[in-house]
Amino acid sequence: MHRRHHLLAVAAACALAACSTTGEKAAPPMSSPTPASQGTSTASSATVNLASASGSLVSGKLSMAPMGDGVHITGQIGGLGAGQTHAIHVHEKGDCSAADASSAGGHFNPTGSAHGRAGTPTHHAGDMDNIVANAEGVADINIHLSGVTLGGGAANDIAGRAVIVHAAPDDYTSQPSGNAGARVACGVINAAM
Template identity: 45%
Template sequence: MKRIFLSGILTLAFVFTGCKNENTTAEERVDENTNLTQEDSDMMMEEEEEVKEITVQFQAKSGSTLSGNVTFMEEDGEVTMNAKFSGLKEGMHAIHLHEKGDCSADDGTSAGGHWNPSNKQHGEWGSAKGYHSGDIGNFDVNAEGKGSITFTTDEWCIGCDDASKDILGKSVIVHEGVDDFSSQPSGAAGKRIGCAVINM
């Protein structure tokens, strides 16, 4: 009985819809379809606008043989950094965001200090004791001199109105050594051996 009842309802719904469509002029049906298509188009455009992506190349510094690139992608309120390297010495290396988008100096010092808009002490990302907005951490390099790191946070943005979150105009610095997460103000990570300016 339940199946018959549902079938009857679907039949009535079909008849009602058919009558409604018959009473609608061809022009009105075209308008409805046009409006629906426009709405879909607007939604697609909004989705596309929500995703921002930048890829920049590293410059070797301090006599290093480093090469590589870094991509920043912002989506759904988070920024993901994906960096890939080659030409590095095997082991751990520190990587940070620095305050100036300037890689002109041979030793990378033109990039300034760590990006630290909140004036906190240097430390490991997420530490209750505090950390810079540029304190990403360390990544590992294999015996072939290749390494990579992926990092995601909602504390960054790409080209937003919040200066405490906007990474545009900053630089990415790769260090020769390891960030110890305690030495102030930069983790005693050693020479700057790679630099990339974050710009559109």
Template identity: 50%
Template sequence: MRTTTLHITALAAAALLIGCSSADDSKNAASGAASRTVKVTLAPTQGRNVHGDLTLASAGTGVRITGKVDGLTPGSEHGFHIHEKGDCSAPDASSAGGHYNPSSMQHGNPGSGAHHAGDIRNLVADGGGSANVDVIVEGVSIGGQNDVLGKAIVVHESPDDYASQPAGNSGARIACGVIPANG
């Protein structure tokens, strides 16, 4: 009887340890997804000099974009969006398609109300023509629902007015970078 009790106790302890291990693995998998990052290099469109390097990282219910964009007109403001196709091959980056919009929303201000998933607040260049980027784009992910992998990031010539349809009247595309599909 004593041996049976010891075996049952040992089995219960083993089951408890396996359960704790599975919970830790789930936490590790979740934190691994939360820390996933990808790099994007922005290249100028034809006749432009705008370029930059960005890092995209999973951040809660969105994606944090950090980095720097150079070659902008000093003190200027520029539309900044995630576009639907990871293709910057056209000289004017028209190959990137329209704004990423998986929910078929109207274009709008990402800070308030309905908007495309790819709408991001405008970039603002400093006196030297550089813009430091640090923004969280809510409602998109790296590898999950509303996945941005395989899309493109585009910088526009003019500021986004957040109202004009379908894309904010932000003018020509002056830089484009592909978000790698393989992350």
């Protein structure tokens, strides 16, 4: 009896194996959706020299480096109001030539998403959390921007784009830019290869 069950099990396994070779391909394993255009950072670092815009006195210097799933940003921004909160974003064009920094275009948004808060399911690739100035009007920057690369030319590459500091905080909901107000500083992301 035991031998009969064993033979039936072997026959069933062979029949199943034969069914799987009928030309139909098995479905690929499910994975998290990742845009085909995402790449890998090729730059080791980048600097951003923020210059005032819209008649402000805001300026600063940022350093960027690839880290984990994105790019880490550190530095300082001064000339802000004491204790005030300001929006900061990566914008689509590395052009700060206009007096109001409008030449930098809109938020960096290669996936066509709605504006929102970084770390939530719906947001622009260039969306970051607000920064807060200390009593001297200086904001210490320590931000991780997920889902982007530095160099390499992929759709999610931020090298050569601009960082903009806004006059007001981002409300994280108003479209298309969080009701963040005037652009008070602009700097191009200059990558080091």
